[in-house]
Amino acid sequence: MFNFIYHLYQTLDSVIIFSFLSYTLLILCGLKKNHTVGRSIAVGSSLYLLFTIIVYLILRLELSSICLKLTGAAQTPYWFYFVCTIPVSVLCAHIALTGTLFTKLVYVLYFMTFTQLYKMVCSPLYSQEFSMQPQVYRTLDMLTTLVLYILLFLLSKLFRKIKLSTPFPMSCFKGVLILYFPIGFLIFFGISSSTQIYSVNQIAILSGILLTNLPIIYYFFATIIHSYEDQRKLDDALTQTRTQLARYRYSLEVQEQVKKERHELKNNYFYIQTLLADKKYDQLDTYISQAIGGKMSKLTDIQTGNTLIDYLLNRKIQEAQKFHIKTYTEIIIPGQLSINEEVLCTILLNLLDNAIEASKQEDTPDIQIIIKCVQNYLLCKISNKISSNILSENPSLATSKADASNHGLGIKIIRSAVESQNGLLNFECEKGYFTASVMLPFNQPV
Numbered sequence: 001m002f003n004f005i006y007h008l009y010q011t012l013d014s015v016i017i018f019s020f021l022s023y024t025l026l027i028l029c030g031l032k033k034n035h036t037v038g039r040s041i042a043v044g045s046s047l048y049l050l051f052t053i054i055v056y057l058i059l060r061l062e063l064s065s066i067c068l069k070l071t072g073a074a075q076t077p078y079w080f081y082f083v084c085t086i087p088v089s090v091l092c093a094h095i096a097l098t099g100t101l102f103t104k105l106v107y108v109l110y111f112m113t114f115t116q117l118y119k120m121v122c123s124p125l126y127s128q129e130f131s132m133q134p135q136v137y138r139t140l141d142m143l144t145t146l147v148l149y150i151l152l153f154l155l156s157k158l159f160r161k162i163k164l165s166t167p168f169p170m171s172c173f174k175g176v177l178i179l180y181f182p183i184g185f186l187i188f189f190g191i192s193s194s195t196q197i198y199s200v201n202q203i204a205i206l207s208g209i210l211l212t213n214l215p216i217i218y219y220f221f222a223t224i225i226h227s228y229e230d231q232r233k234l235d236d237a238l239t240q241t242r243t244q245l246a247r248y249r250y251s252l253e254v255q256e257q258v259k260k261e262r263h264e265l266k267n268n269y270f271y272i273q274t275l276l277a278d279k280k281y282d283q284l285d286t287y288i289s290q291a292i293g294g295k296m297s298k299l300t301d302i303q304t305g306n307t308l309i310d311y312l313l314n315r316k317i318q319e320a321q322k323f324h325i326k327t328y329t330e331i332i333i334p335g336q337l338s339i340n341e342e343v344l345c346t347i348l349l350n351l352l353d354n355a356i357e358a359s360k361q362e363d364t365p366d367i368q369i370i371i372k373c374v375q376n377y378l379l380c381k382i383s384n385k386i387s388s389n390i391l392s393e394n395p396s397l398a399t400s401k402a403d404a405s406n407h408g409l410g411i412k413i414i415r416s417a418v419e420s421q422n423g424l425l426n427f428e429c430e431k432g433y434f435t436a437s438v439m440l441p442f443n444q445p446v
Contacts, residue, residue, distance in 0.1 A: 006138045013145060014060075014081060015053065020149070021089050021111050022052045024156040025104060028163060029097035052092040060084045082186060086112060102175060103164045109182035114155055116186065118148050177216045184209045305335025312345050313369070316352040325359045326366040333371055338443040339378055339421070346417045348380060350410040351436050355384040358434065362387060368433070376442050377423075383435040391429050414438070 031044050063080050086108055093104045119126075122144050129137055188209060275284040302313045317327050337344070352369075359365035362385050370381040414436075418425045423440040 002135070002138070006142065009142055009145070014085070015057070016149070017115060017152070018056050018085050018089065019049065019053055020152055020156070021085070021108065022049055022092070024111065024159060025089065025093045025097060025107060027156070028107060028159055029093060029099040029104065031096060032098055048092075048096050051096075052088065055092060056084055056088045059088055082112070086186075106164060106178060107159060109179060109186070111152070111155065113182040113185050115148065115152065118151065177219065180216060181209070181213050184212075302329065302331055304331060304333050306333070306337060306341070308341055308345055309333075309337075309348070312348055313352075316349070316356070317369075320352075320356050320359070320367055323356065323360055324365075325356065327369065328366065329369045331369065331371045333373060333378065337378065339440050343417045343421055344378070344380075344440065347414055347438055347440075348382075350414050351380070351382040351438070354410050354436070355382050358386065358390075359384045373442075374439070377439040378442065380438040380440070381435060383433040385432060386429065386434045387432075389429045390434050391427060 026045055026048060031041065031048060060080070063084060067080065089108050090101070090105055093108075094101050097104070125137075125140055125144060132140075271287070272284065275281075275287065302310055302317070304310055313329075313331070317329070320327050348371075352367075355367050359367060364385070366385050368381075368383040370379065370383075372379055415425060418438055418440070421440050423438060426437045428435050428437070
């Protein structure tokens with residue numbers, strides 16, 4: 001019984017690997033729409049796998065027959081395995097699956113290279129085939145093959161997790177570099193498996209392939225580093241653009257508000273003149289108290305001369321007022337700050353967001369905002385009323401929200417921003433208030 005299972009395994013081993021390769025390509029690329037018309041995706045996928053396996057078996061039988069006629073050898077050379085597997089899997093995938101031919105070729109070649117490298121790792125076992133007890137050798141052979149199937153499954157998961165982009169943005173030169181190692185290795189393995197090459201020459205050839213791959217590895221490593229640097233510069237440029245757009249947006253809002261106020265002021269002026277001419281003093285008093293007095297609160301808008309900071313503070317104060325949170329401010333800063341404006345706004349934004357979020361839980365909430373110069377530092381102190389000592393209950397200030405992965409980043413962002421400016425950050429609870437204090441050094445003495 002065991003011998004029958006082993007012979008069945010030997011017969012089906014290559015078919016199993018080919019089937020797994022075809023299934024991997026199917027999962028990665030997906031069927032073309034014209035191959036699923038009138039039938040479900042499951043049926044189309046099953047037909048595709050059945051078709052590729054049949055083509056593979058037919059081609060393998062035909063090549064074995066040709067080899068037998070030409071050489072008279074009953075055993076098919078090992079390189080016939082590559083001739084069957086690689087072209088059939090690539091061509092069938094290109095005909096029936098979405099994606100470019102190059103991406104499918106990359107998947108197939110790296111899949112096959114991984115398989116053959118594993119077989120080379122197991123070569124010490126294969127060399128003991130006739131010196132070990134048959135039962136022991138066959139058991140180990142099947143166990144190592146089972147491990148190969150598991151590793152191929154993990155490789156397939158890696159391919160699925162990090163897919164090649166489609167269409168593949170690759171020049172012909174880079175494409176050759178990517179395919180050089182798997183093609184070179186598979187050619188070497190096919191030749192060495194079918195001919196008698198001394199072990200010394202075998203090592204020399206393999207070393208030559210690896211040696212010529214070192215510059216390629218360096219090239220792609222350097223390309224990745226440069227791409228990362230380019231991405232960082234692009235992110236910085238986008239951040240600066242967003243900052244500039246925010247300034248322009250705020251300026252436009254201010255201009256629009258001024259136009260509106262100018263128009264209302266003209267109407268108010270004529271209406272007041274009319275009331276004075278008609279000697280309707282009581283009506284005039286009511287109008288001034290209600291219509292004009294209500295607009296006087298807008299004169300309290302923060303204006304420090306720093307456009308983006310003014311925009312942020314005014315917006316956050318308005319947001320707090322929507323939730324009936326009283327705000328008290330003491331802001332005395334020069335019009336030109338020698339501090340990175342983007343970093344400062346990042347800190348203020350997160351501090352105020354945290355304060356507003358915490359104040360929503362209080363019965364009589366209020367927030368105190370102090371921003372002023374202290375010697376050669378800019379002091380930013382944001383305090384919000386609390387009903388219990390937060391630091392004693394939650395020293396790390398971790399988020400209490402259910403979605404912790406998307407919340408609780410504010411403190412980390414603040415710490416990172418303060419550290420980038422060599423500043424100081426402190427949290428304290430005192431007299432019923434939670435206070436976050438930030439001190440940022442000026443680049444030049446103020």
